[in-house]
Amino acid sequence: MTLAVSSELLALRAKLFRGLADPSRLAILEALRDGPRTVGDLAAHVGLQQPNVSNHLSCLRECGLVSSAQQGRYVHYRLSDGRITTLLGLADTMVAEVARGVYACTRYAETDTPQVEGSLS
Amino acid sequence: MTLAVSSELLALRAKLFRGLADPSRLAILEALRDGPRTVGDLAAHVGLQQPNVSNHLSCLRECGLVSSAQQGRYVHYRLSDGRITTLLGLADTMVAEVARGVYACTRYAETDTPQVEGSLS
DNA sequence: TCATTACATCATGATGTAATGATACGTTCC
DNA sequence: GGAACGTATCATTACATCATGATGTAATGA
Numbered sequence: 001m002t003l004a005v006s007s008e009l010l011a012l013r014a015k016l017f018r019g020l021a022d023p024s025r026l027a028i029l030e031a032l033r034d035g036p037r038t039v040g041d042l043a044a045h046v047g048l049q050q051p052n053v054s055n056h057l058s059c060l061r062e063c064g065l066v067s068s069a070q071q072g073r074y075v076h077y078r079l080s081d082g083r084i085t086t087l088l089g090l091a092d093t094m095v096a097e098v099a100r101g102v103y104a105c106t107r108y109a110e111t112d113t114p115q116v117e118g119s120l121s
Numbered sequence: 122m123t124l125a126v127s128s129e130l131l132a133l134r135a136k137l138f139r140g141l142a143d144p145s146r147l148a149i150l151e152a153l154r155d156g157p158r159t160v161g162d163l164a165a166h167v168g169l170q171q172p173n174v175s176n177h178l179s180c181l182r183e184c185g186l187v188s189s190a191q192q193g194r195y196v197h198y199r200l201s202d203g204r205i206t207t208l209l210g211l212a213d214t215m216v217a218e219v220a221r222g223v224y225a226c227t228r229y230a231e232t233d234t235p236q237v238e239g240s241l242s
Numbered sequence: 243t244c245a246t247t248a249c250a251t252c253a254t255g256a257t258g259t260a261a262t263g264a265t266a267c268g269t270t271c272c
Numbered sequence: 273g274g275a276a277c278g279t280a281t282c283a284t285t286a287c288a289t290c291a292t293g294a295t296g297t298a299a300t301g302a
Contacts, residue, residue: 005151010144012216013209017142022290023131026138030131039249052291054250073248073299083215088134090211094204095133143260160279173261175280194269194278 019063020087024048025056032066033085036078140184141208145169146177153187154206157199 019025027046031037037045043053057077060066067080079085140146148167152158158166164174178198181187188201200206 005148007144007148009213009216010147010151013147013212014142014144016212016216017138017147021135021138021142023128023135024290026131026134027128040247049292050249051251051293055290058250070249070299075249081215081218083211083218087208087211087215090204090208091134091137092130094202094208095130095137097202097204145260161277170262171279172263172281176260179280191269191279196279 015063016065019060019065020091022056024052025060026088028053028056028060029065029079029084029088032077032079036069036076038074038076042077136184140181140186141212143177145173146181147209149174149177149181150186150200150205150209153198153200157190157197159195159197161195163198 020029024046028042031042031045039054039057040050042057043050046053048056057066057068061068061077064080065084066077069076069078141150145167149163152163152166160175160178161171163178164171167174169177178187178189182189182198185201186205187198189196189198191197
Protein backbone atom coordinates (compact mmCIF):
# COMPACT_ATOMS: atom_id res chain seq x y z
CA MET A 1 0.00 0.00 0.00
CA THR A 2 2.69 2.47 0.80
CA LEU A 3 4.07 2.53 -2.70
CA ALA A 4 5.12 5.95 -3.81
CA VAL A 5 8.86 6.10 -4.44
CA SER A 6 9.70 3.48 -6.97
CA SER A 7 13.02 1.75 -6.95
CA GLU A 8 13.62 3.14 -10.40
CA LEU A 9 13.26 6.66 -9.10
CA LEU A 10 15.61 5.89 -6.25
CA ALA A 11 18.13 4.56 -8.73
CA LEU A 12 17.82 7.72 -10.80
CA ARG A 13 18.32 9.90 -7.78
CA ALA A 14 21.32 7.86 -6.74
CA LYS A 15 22.81 8.26 -10.20
CA LEU A 16 22.31 11.98 -10.09
CA PHE A 17 24.00 12.23 -6.70
CA ARG A 18 26.72 9.91 -7.86
CA GLY A 19 27.48 12.28 -10.69
CA LEU A 20 27.97 14.96 -8.07
CA ALA A 21 29.90 12.75 -5.66
CA ASP A 22 33.37 13.33 -7.03
CA PRO A 23 35.61 16.31 -6.26
CA SER A 24 36.92 16.45 -9.81
CA ARG A 25 33.44 16.64 -11.26
CA LEU A 26 32.41 19.23 -8.71
CA ALA A 27 35.43 21.30 -9.67
CA ILE A 28 34.45 21.02 -13.31
CA LEU A 29 30.91 22.10 -12.54
CA GLU A 30 32.21 25.01 -10.51
CA ALA A 31 34.38 26.10 -13.39
CA LEU A 32 31.39 25.95 -15.70
CA ARG A 33 29.39 28.30 -13.51
CA ASP A 34 31.22 31.19 -15.13
CA GLY A 35 30.24 30.07 -18.60
CA PRO A 36 31.08 27.53 -21.30
CA ARG A 37 34.58 26.17 -21.49
CA THR A 38 36.52 23.82 -23.72
CA VAL A 39 37.92 20.51 -22.53
CA GLY A 40 41.52 21.65 -22.57
CA ASP A 41 40.61 24.83 -20.78
CA LEU A 42 38.84 22.85 -18.09
CA ALA A 43 41.74 20.45 -17.74
CA ALA A 44 44.14 23.32 -17.21
CA HIS A 45 41.71 25.03 -14.87
CA VAL A 46 41.13 22.14 -12.53
CA GLY A 47 44.60 20.65 -12.88
CA LEU A 48 43.62 17.28 -14.29
CA GLN A 49 44.78 15.37 -17.32
CA GLN A 50 42.82 15.66 -20.51
CA PRO A 51 41.53 12.08 -20.75
CA ASN A 52 40.43 12.25 -17.17
CA VAL A 53 38.49 15.46 -17.71
CA SER A 54 37.01 14.09 -20.90
CA ASN A 55 35.84 11.04 -19.06
CA HIS A 56 34.22 13.06 -16.30
CA LEU A 57 32.57 15.30 -18.86
CA SER A 58 31.13 12.28 -20.63
CA CYS A 59 29.71 11.17 -17.32
CA LEU A 60 28.20 14.57 -16.62
CA ARG A 61 26.81 14.87 -20.13
CA GLU A 62 25.23 11.43 -20.11
CA CYS A 63 23.58 12.25 -16.82
CA GLY A 64 22.21 15.47 -18.22
CA LEU A 65 24.20 17.81 -16.01
CA VAL A 66 26.16 19.45 -18.80
CA SER A 67 25.70 19.84 -22.53
CA SER A 68 28.27 20.09 -25.25
CA ALA A 69 28.58 21.92 -28.55
CA GLN A 70 31.33 21.45 -31.05
CA GLN A 71 32.86 24.50 -32.69
CA GLY A 72 35.59 23.55 -35.09
CA ARG A 73 38.13 21.49 -33.28
CA TYR A 74 36.87 22.63 -29.93
CA VAL A 75 34.03 21.26 -27.87
CA HIS A 76 32.41 23.72 -25.53
CA TYR A 77 30.75 22.41 -22.41
CA ARG A 78 28.24 24.27 -20.30
CA LEU A 79 25.85 23.63 -17.46
CA SER A 80 22.63 22.25 -18.88
CA ASP A 81 20.39 23.70 -16.20
CA GLY A 82 20.49 26.52 -13.70
CA ARG A 83 19.01 24.17 -11.18
CA ILE A 84 22.41 22.59 -10.85
CA THR A 85 23.75 25.75 -9.34
CA THR A 86 20.84 25.77 -6.92
CA LEU A 87 21.52 22.19 -5.95
CA LEU A 88 25.20 22.88 -5.40
CA GLY A 89 24.35 25.93 -3.35
CA LEU A 90 21.97 24.01 -1.15
CA ALA A 91 24.55 21.31 -0.66
CA ASP A 92 27.04 23.98 0.22
CA THR A 93 24.70 25.32 2.88
CA MET A 94 24.23 21.87 4.32
CA VAL A 95 27.95 21.22 4.29
CA ALA A 96 28.48 24.43 6.17
CA GLU A 97 25.96 23.30 8.73
CA VAL A 98 27.01 19.72 9.17
CA ALA A 99 30.61 20.30 8.19
CA ARG A 100 31.90 18.77 11.35
CA GLY A 101 29.91 15.62 10.83
CA VAL A 102 30.78 15.24 7.20
CA TYR A 103 34.41 15.81 7.90
CA ALA A 104 34.37 13.29 10.69
CA CYS A 105 32.84 10.77 8.34
CA THR A 106 35.69 8.37 7.80
CA ARG A 107 33.56 5.90 5.94
CA TYR A 108 34.73 7.17 2.61
CA ALA A 109 38.25 7.74 1.53
CA GLU A 110 39.70 11.06 2.39
CA THR A 111 41.09 11.89 -0.99
CA ASP A 112 43.94 14.18 -0.32
CA THR A 113 41.97 16.26 2.12
CA PRO A 114 44.50 18.26 4.08
CA GLN A 115 42.91 20.13 6.92
CA VAL A 116 39.73 22.01 7.30
CA GLU A 117 40.14 25.40 8.82
CA GLY A 118 36.51 26.21 9.03
CA SER A 119 36.84 28.13 5.81
CA LEU A 120 33.35 28.03 4.51
CA SER A 121 33.57 31.35 2.81
CA MET B 122 43.22 29.61 -12.14
CA THR B 123 41.81 31.19 -9.01
CA LEU B 124 39.84 28.20 -7.86
CA ALA B 125 36.72 29.81 -6.50
CA VAL B 126 36.10 26.84 -4.24
CA SER B 127 38.80 25.27 -2.15
CA SER B 128 39.60 21.63 -2.68
CA GLU B 129 38.71 20.93 0.92
CA LEU B 130 35.22 22.26 0.42
CA LEU B 131 34.89 20.27 -2.78
CA ALA B 132 35.87 17.14 -0.89
CA LEU B 133 33.26 17.85 1.75
CA ARG B 134 30.58 18.38 -0.85
CA ALA B 135 31.59 15.19 -2.60
CA LYS B 136 31.31 13.29 0.67
CA LEU B 137 27.86 14.66 1.28
CA PHE B 138 26.68 13.70 -2.18
CA ARG B 139 28.32 10.34 -1.80
CA GLY B 140 26.25 9.68 1.25
CA LEU B 141 23.23 10.31 -0.91
CA ALA B 142 24.50 8.38 -3.91
CA ASP B 143 23.23 4.96 -2.94
CA PRO B 144 19.72 3.62 -3.57
CA SER B 145 19.65 1.79 -0.26
CA ARG B 146 20.51 4.91 1.68
CA LEU B 147 18.00 6.96 -0.28
CA ALA B 148 15.36 4.37 0.53
CA ILE B 149 16.26 4.59 4.19
CA LEU B 150 16.06 8.38 4.13
CA GLU B 151 12.72 8.19 2.37
CA ALA B 152 11.41 5.86 5.02
CA LEU B 153 12.58 8.27 7.70
CA ARG B 154 10.62 11.14 6.19
CA ASP B 155 7.52 9.83 7.95
CA GLY B 156 9.21 9.83 11.32
CA PRO B 157 11.68 7.90 13.45
CA ARG B 158 12.09 4.18 12.90
CA THR B 159 14.05 1.36 14.44
CA VAL B 160 16.75 -0.53 12.60
CA GLY B 161 14.74 -3.70 12.24
CA ASP B 162 11.74 -1.75 11.08
CA LEU B 163 13.83 -0.04 8.45
CA ALA B 164 15.36 -3.31 7.33
CA ALA B 165 11.94 -4.87 6.85
CA HIS B 166 10.65 -1.73 5.17
CA VAL B 167 13.36 -1.41 2.55
CA GLY B 168 13.95 -5.14 2.16
CA LEU B 169 17.57 -5.22 3.22
CA GLN B 170 19.37 -7.31 5.78
CA GLN B 171 19.90 -5.94 9.24
CA PRO B 172 23.70 -5.64 9.17
CA ASN B 173 23.49 -3.90 5.84
CA VAL B 174 20.98 -1.36 7.10
CA SER B 175 22.97 -0.86 10.26
CA ASN B 176 26.04 -0.15 8.21
CA HIS B 177 24.25 2.37 6.01
CA LEU B 178 22.79 4.02 9.08
CA SER B 179 26.24 4.35 10.59
CA CYS B 180 27.35 6.03 7.41
CA LEU B 181 24.41 8.42 7.43
CA ARG B 182 24.85 9.19 11.10
CA GLU B 183 28.56 9.86 10.81
CA CYS B 184 27.85 12.23 7.97
CA GLY B 185 25.26 14.06 10.05
CA LEU B 186 22.27 13.13 7.93
CA VAL B 187 20.47 11.13 10.61
CA SER B 188 20.61 10.95 14.38
CA SER B 189 19.94 8.04 16.69
CA ALA B 190 18.45 7.54 20.11
CA GLN B 191 18.38 4.32 22.07
CA GLN B 192 15.20 3.30 23.83
CA GLY B 193 15.55 0.04 25.61
CA ARG B 194 16.72 -2.58 23.18
CA TYR B 195 15.70 -0.47 20.23
CA VAL B 196 17.56 2.32 18.49
CA HIS B 197 15.40 4.91 16.82
CA TYR B 198 16.81 6.78 13.84
CA ARG B 199 15.46 10.01 12.44
CA LEU B 200 16.42 12.66 9.94
CA SER B 201 18.69 15.17 11.59
CA ASP B 202 17.68 18.13 9.48
CA GLY B 203 14.68 19.19 7.42
CA ARG B 204 17.09 20.47 4.84
CA ILE B 205 17.67 16.90 3.77
CA THR B 206 14.09 16.67 2.61
CA THR B 207 14.56 19.85 0.65
CA LEU B 208 17.68 18.52 -0.98
CA LEU B 209 15.97 15.27 -1.90
CA GLY B 210 13.00 17.15 -3.28
CA LEU B 211 15.18 19.35 -5.43
CA ALA B 212 17.04 16.33 -6.71
CA ASP B 213 13.72 14.74 -7.46
CA THR B 214 12.68 17.74 -9.51
CA MET B 215 15.91 17.62 -11.44
CA VAL B 216 15.57 13.92 -12.02
CA ALA B 217 12.11 14.46 -13.39
CA GLU B 218 13.48 17.08 -15.72
CA VAL B 219 16.54 15.29 -16.97
CA ALA B 220 15.07 11.84 -16.51
CA ARG B 221 15.73 10.90 -20.08
CA GLY B 222 19.36 11.82 -19.81
CA VAL B 223 19.87 10.04 -16.53
CA TYR B 224 18.15 6.99 -17.87
CA ALA B 225 20.57 6.93 -20.75
CA CYS B 226 23.52 7.29 -18.42
CA THR B 227 25.13 3.88 -18.52
CA ARG B 228 28.33 5.00 -16.92
CA TYR B 229 27.43 3.78 -13.49
CA ALA B 230 26.18 0.36 -12.66
CA GLU B 231 22.50 -0.07 -12.33
CA THR B 232 22.74 -1.80 -9.01
CA ASP B 233 19.90 -4.11 -8.26
CA THR B 234 17.87 -1.64 -6.36
CA PRO B 235 16.22 -2.89 -3.23
CA GLN B 236 12.52 -3.38 -3.36
CA VAL B 237 11.09 -0.41 -1.64
CA GLU B 238 7.70 0.51 -0.44
CA GLY B 239 8.54 4.04 0.34
CA SER B 240 5.73 6.34 1.19
CA LEU B 241 5.84 9.66 -0.50
CA SER B 242 3.73 11.79 1.75
C1' DT C 243 48.27 14.67 -48.59
C1' DC C 244 50.56 15.38 -44.38
C1' DA C 245 51.11 17.45 -39.94
C1' DT C 246 49.08 19.42 -36.03
C1' DT C 247 45.63 20.29 -32.78
C1' DA C 248 41.67 19.06 -29.74
C1' DC C 249 39.16 15.64 -27.99
C1' DA C 250 37.46 10.79 -27.21
C1' DT C 251 38.12 5.98 -26.22
C1' DC C 252 40.46 1.78 -24.69
C1' DA C 253 43.00 -1.21 -21.51
C1' DT C 254 45.08 -1.50 -17.20
C1' DG C 255 46.14 -1.17 -12.31
C1' DA C 256 45.09 0.54 -7.81
C1' DT C 257 41.73 1.60 -4.68
C1' DG C 258 37.06 2.02 -2.81
C1' DT C 259 32.74 0.16 -1.44
C1' DA C 260 28.39 -2.74 -0.89
C1' DA C 261 26.46 -7.11 0.54
C1' DT C 262 26.81 -11.28 3.18
C1' DG C 263 27.48 -14.55 7.11
C1' DA C 264 29.29 -15.09 11.50
C1' DT C 265 29.80 -13.15 15.74
C1' DA C 266 30.03 -9.88 19.63
C1' DC C 267 27.62 -6.45 22.49
C1' DG C 268 23.82 -4.56 25.21
C1' DT C 269 19.10 -4.83 27.02
C1' DT C 270 14.97 -7.05 28.72
C1' DC C 271 12.48 -10.80 30.72
C1' DC C 272 12.16 -15.53 32.83
C1' DG D 273 22.13 -16.35 36.11
C1' DG D 274 20.54 -17.55 31.55
C1' DA D 275 17.83 -17.11 27.36
C1' DA D 276 15.86 -14.26 23.84
C1' DC D 277 15.89 -10.19 21.32
C1' DG D 278 17.71 -5.97 18.83
C1' DT D 279 21.65 -3.95 17.14
C1' DA D 280 26.59 -3.29 15.92
C1' DT D 281 30.95 -5.00 14.21
C1' DC D 282 34.17 -8.04 11.76
C1' DA D 283 36.12 -10.57 7.76
C1' DT D 284 35.36 -11.97 3.28
C1' DT D 285 34.00 -11.58 -1.39
C1' DA D 286 32.56 -9.42 -5.53
C1' DC D 287 32.13 -5.53 -7.94
C1' DA D 288 32.58 -0.54 -9.10
C1' DT D 289 35.25 3.38 -10.22
C1' DC D 290 39.08 6.76 -10.56
C1' DA D 291 43.40 7.91 -12.82
C1' DT D 292 46.92 6.92 -16.20
C1' DG D 293 49.18 6.02 -20.67
C1' DA D 294 48.53 4.63 -25.26
C1' DT D 295 45.86 4.89 -29.13
C1' DG D 296 41.98 6.40 -32.19
C1' DT D 297 39.09 10.01 -34.47
C1' DA D 298 37.72 14.46 -36.30
C1' DA D 299 38.89 19.09 -37.82
C1' DT D 300 42.00 22.76 -39.37
C1' DG D 301 45.88 24.54 -42.05
C1' DA D 302 50.20 24.30 -44.94
